[in-house]
Amino acid sequence: GQQVMQIPQYQHVQEGEDFTTYCNSSTTLSNIQWYKQRPGGHPVFLIQLVKSGEVKKQKRLTFQFGEAKKNSSLHITATQTTDVGTYFCAGASNDYKLSFGAGTTVTVRA
Amino acid sequence: DSGVTQTPKHLITATGQRVTLRCSPRSGDLSVYWYQQSLDQGLQFLIHYYNGEERAKGNILERFSAQQFPDLHSELNLSSLELGDSALYFCASSVVVGRGYTFGSGTRLTVV
Numbered sequence: 001g002q003q004v005m006q007i008p009q010y011q012h013v014q015e016g017e018d019f020t021t022y023c024n025s026s027t028t029l030s031n032i033q034w035y036k037q038r039p040g041g042h043p044v045f046l047i048q049l050v051k052s053g054e055v056k057k058q059k060r061l062t063f064q065f066g067e068a069k070k071n072s073s074l075h076i077t078a079t080q081t082t083d084v085g086t087y088f089c090a091g092a093s094n095d096y097k098l099s100f101g102a103g104t105t106v107t108v109r110a
Numbered sequence: 111d112s113g114v115t116q117t118p119k120h121l122i123t124a125t126g127q128r129v130t131l132r133c134s135p136r137s138g139d140l141s142v143y144w145y146q147q148s149l150d151q152g153l154q155f156l157i158h159y160y161n162g163e164e165r166a167k168g169n170i171l172e173r174f175s176a177q178q179f180p181d182l183h184s185e186l187n188l189s190s191l192e193l194g195d196s197a198l199y200f201c202a203s204s205v206v207v208g209r210g211y212t213f214g215s216g217t218r219l220t221v222v
Contacts, residue, residue, distance in 0.1 A: 033210055035211075042112070042213040043200070044112075045210035088153065098143075100145075100152060100153040103153075
């Protein structure tokens with residue numbers, strides 16, 4: 001079955017620095033979605049990427065979908081304390097079943 | 111408030127018991143998804159209902175069952191509970207299958 005791998009599992013970042021989390025699928029995806037879960041909260045939908053090579057930006061967050069539609073990345077610039085949480089990617093297969101990665105848990109050092 | 115309502119927020123019960131978790135999707139959303147989140151397992155897909163019909167099953171145990179009612183709310187039934195069933199159970203809904211999900215705030219189940 002479809003598997004979505006996400007690395008790194010943990011990311012400790014100095015405030016103001018940049019970081020990237022990566023997502024890889026064993027199969028070609030119809031789309032990929034990103035979610036953020038704050039500590040003690042629930043996952044919140046951030047964005048969906050559908051097209052091969054698509055790049056979307058949300059303020060300091062840049063999301064990219066690979067050319068082969070099997071990988072994705074989330075890059076955050078100038079990390080702030082508000083970026084703390086776990087970022088999940090979720091890949092949708094052709095039958096729209098969504099498989100979540102294990103998440104990247106981000107902590108920020110002030 | 112995400113628009114997806116889950117009740118109860120917390121549940122403590124003994125092993126061997128049965129519980130029912132309830133979810134009301136966001137207005138207009140026909141799809142309801144159930145996920146289990148444990149510390150070491152991430153978000154595990156359990157089951158998906160669309161407009162009252164089961165559409166997909168994930169790693170859902172036989173002791174677990176779910177249904178979606180005509181008013182689109184859904185219930186997840188967990189029976190013969192074991193300590194390992196302790197987890198956060200999330201419900202999510204979406205207007206279109208495969209689009210972004212809106213998650214509820216979850217039910218934290220503790221089995222003692």
